[in-house]
Amino acid sequence: METWKQLAAVQPVATKMMMNMINQERISHAYLFHGQKGTGKQAVSTLLAKSIFCTNKVGEEPCHTCKNCVRIASGNHPDVHHIIPDGASIKKDQILHLQKEFTYTGLESNRKVYIITDADKMTVNAANRLLKFLEEPSKQTTAILLTENVHGIINTIRSRCQIIALRPLDEKQMQLLLQRKGISELNARLFAALTHNLDEAEALDQDEWFAQARNLVVQLIDLLQFKSEEALLFIQKQWMPHFANREQLQLGLDLLVLWFKDMIYLHVGKEESLVYTSYKEKVEKSVMYWSKDDTTEVLYAMMEAKKKLEQNIHPTLLMEQLTLRMQR
Template sequence: MEKTWEQLEEYQPMVLKMVGNSLKKERVAHAYLFEGSRGTGKKEVAFLLAKSLFCTNKQDYRPCNDCVNCRRISSGNHPDIHMIEPDGQSIKKGQIQALQEEFSKTGVESNRKIYIINHADKMTANAANSLLKFLEEPSSQTVAILVTEQIHRILNTILSRCQVLSFKPLLPKVISEQLVNEGISTTIASLIANTTNNLEEARRLSTDAWFGQCRSIVLQLYEVLNTRPADAFFVIQDKWLQHFKEKDQLSFGLDILLLVYKDLLYIQLGDEESIIFHDQVVKFKQYALQTSSRRISDQITAIFEAKRRLHTNMNPHLLMEQLVIKLQEGLKLV
């Protein structure tokens, strides 16, 4: 579904404000560089800007998303908007040269032309140098939009010729609300939103059976630690290490376990709005009464330490056993 200006404004208020001001004052830059992590809306805003420049039914400067031009841009069929993607692993010189040749012609329907280079950091050195020449002689009717997740890999000479707009990671609340709007339960949406700030990744996790099992195994380990501590090692052996096999998976499992202990702190602080495991509140309140804030802080520290040691080539089985011992210490107030 196409995002409206208002929807993208919720995700990236500063970016949309700057783009909006440029459109209002009719001072659109000849070259932009949209940079930020994956899933923050860079490409969507690039197409939104293109629509704003071609829309025949704008509300002030905002595109209608429904006129012929807006629909053609959405479907990738507007003749005066050109998109360049990596050809294999890189964007090659020939692709930039073909673009320059295309832009030397008169626009099909107007004098304005827009080109969007996705993953601009993947340009070869020759491609980047060809683009640089293109940027040095801008046409007043040409707008370039470069999109990248790796701004440090863009030539300084190209950066200096672009207006750089930085896209911030999405807030958990924004991701959670979007997932709920797409039919994901509040419980799952809240957990996913606190494990990634990437909306695309969040959507992938929402349909991933492996992720669904993560939650179940983490909660099982936590409950066993509180009710049958001696069985915790069996859960580690039979469930945890069988599911979290790779280092990044194990780190992910620890991230979810961390959220459990954070929920206990929120309960003790009376901040129930921040709780992530909504369906576990009754149980968590019982556990929270049996321990102290200091102990929970120590347990959170132990999990952070386990994550750190995970990347020192420590044996995962030994790491988890040692973590379980630390988490078991002082579970109840004396």
């Protein structure tokens, strides 16, 4: 999403607000963009910085080719400063360094922009230093804060920012965008159900690990129906080695959840909502094996397992317990 027009296709409300402010030359001294991962926070911050510095802007749209636009896109503009967490948090020294940088005259103009990614991860001391910075705004300075957790930012900072929410794409929007990028309809349906992040979805389409993960889900379902006595051994020997860390195992559970949701769709006559359309016959066989009540109970067990996985629960034990609950 390199232009305001492209961004408007997925974030119409937020984009319209920003375009109006740029056209009316009423850019705020501080913005707080919040939304889930993949909703376009970085894209908005880059576009806003370009719109501020572009030398060949047409209306609200930066040219994307001038010296300023090119350097902002590459992260190398001397008057656009980026702050990201240093380890697990954004520290006071990072904000102090930013303030020191802003005491100097701009290298090429008096305009300055700073972008703070994961702003909710500021320590208390860092947040208090930033607050003092925001309390004395300069007309030549624009702060851009990005976060997935708006409530993790102290009220006094939020009150000094123009807060703009970025909404997650719905599945139909996501699917259409993925198909326009050349991803097959079948894969686009699955990726749209798994993530709201276009970049993540495109990466999954090229990922051999993910293709094997999907195959393992189908194999586990088959074993549970036809060779249930082998299911636990399969978990130990094939499933756990492939889903080797907690993040991968969460994705494996998500894939299982989608399979059982498809079963619910068939149970209630909503075939058009299927995600695993390429495995429709197998899902239909699953419906013959697990009743609607069985399927609902398994779904609850899976959601419980996903929560436990975020705690200090041994992943293999968790999967073995879930497998036993999936067996009839």
